[in-house]
Amino acid sequence: MSQGLAITSAMSTTSPPTAELNWAEGPDGYSLALDGTTLVCRNAKGRRLKSVPKKVRGSAEAERLTSLAQFLERHERECRHSVESWLLGSLPVPAATLAQVWPDPTWQDLLANLFVLPAQGGEGGFLRGVDDNGRIGVVDLDAESTWLEADRVVLAHPVLIEDLDDVREFALELDITQRLPQLTREVHHKPSPIAPDATAVTDYGDAVFAEQRHAVGRAQRLGFAVRGGYAVCRVLEGGRSVQARYWIGADSPDYQTEAGSLIWVDADERPIRLTDVGPIAWSEGIRMAELVYAGRTINEQESQ
Template identity: 45%
Template sequence: MGWLSAGDGYEVALVEGRVAARATSGRAAGRQLKSLPRALKDHPEVDRLRRFAEWLDRHAAGCVAQVDTWMVSSLPVPTRLLARVWPDEAWQSALRDLAVVGDDPDEVGFLRGATESGELRIVNLDGETVRLSPRTVTLPHPVLLPDLDDVREFAAELGIVQGVEQIHRATWRRPDDLDAKATEVRDFTGGSFRSRFALAARASSLGYRVSGGYATARVRDGGRTVEASVWIGEPYWDDEVETGSLTWQDQDGRALPLREVGPVAWSEGMRMGAALYAGRVIEEGKDA
């Protein structure tokens, strides 16, 4: 964005997401000022730029949230859609360097570009840049990648930094020796919080939904929707609370036996439970 006239002697612009000003006359002409002059604080152009900056922040957050949804659910995304949004810097920041899979589920690569015709530029795990044009691609959840450690190692060699947490996302794999009748995980029970409000606030800040006495995470896994839930206490309870069990339900509200929970739903549920439990109050001292 270029510089805009803002009254006598000044121009303003968005610089790195903030409103900046520069003088147009005098010894400082053309030089960006360290702070916004008092005379410009209520100027209409400054207000307009501030509101535009806020919109850009919301747009960027929305792009990240949408891409995260595609990734967590491993939903097929039309390549033409990726090509259409790629010129937008916010979308590009969220999508660039994500691991993608096209027609061949064993061929994983990192997204580096997209053309208007729907062709994707990918760096594969051999370090070669290739062009693909499948009808759709998936941004797989890391628990579904068969050689995740190798993918992470290669990403480190390339210096890849992802705008959406994917390959370095914490993952859990469901044990094979679960009791056939078990329906809850108690690994994260007993995490103490000063109040139910504090625990609910932590859940919300991490992006989880708070409904009734639960923090929940809804995941599409294997073609069905599954909701993971952690008990966080009755609403409006003001005293100290503790985290409860982690459970999973299908879209009809039926409690799922742990053996029926899919790999993505299991990993995301455990990730939620661990993230909530990590914020617990830890007493100091020898008797803690």
């Protein structure tokens, strides 16, 4: 058997296969199950109902399944946070760690098909499986299944992926999908030249929001923290904690506000010169500013 065939047979698909629902006996002949994290019900004839009857929802079995659903939701959030932190920081992840978490369907669903690279350098591919010995199975850019000879891998931030457009096109050809947006994430490269003493990007400083709470609400809905009048995006790059901060105002929530500069600060709150901002921190900071900026109040002149 060829190496490629052996690997393919051992690897999982993009997402774990859809499992049959595990029905549990409820009151009065009803049965209950979790469809993902949603409580569902069927009657004594086996017909699935559009909603769970009130008398069934208050049963002990329904409460048990609801508690389980809440646990699964917390687990998914925790797993997502970990994988996103690895991705946004391009942090080396031990293969042994991936082998430990891979059997968990939640972890596997989030990790499957992310583009990974050996931490020590070399060609990478789309993550398709991890064996018990910690070997990382990928589909490489020649559409071949192979094992990476690496004890640590990097979940590559897209700004660091060489020939990103080609990798994206390849993924489309193979109908590769990702639970976490890696290849579809917007990337922004630092322009050149940049003034050596510059510490702020002012391109997004003309945004006006009818009310300050509109800017705050938009930033928070997009997943950014808001502190001290800034929308904040934290990145760990090269082992260094960096925050991108985009000023959106700190006046009364119902007052009009005007955005300001985008800056980056280090762990000690000191401004970082733009020339010293790393590629991931730059890309994520510009991405944050553009997303928040897009929600500004559009005046008549802009709309023409």
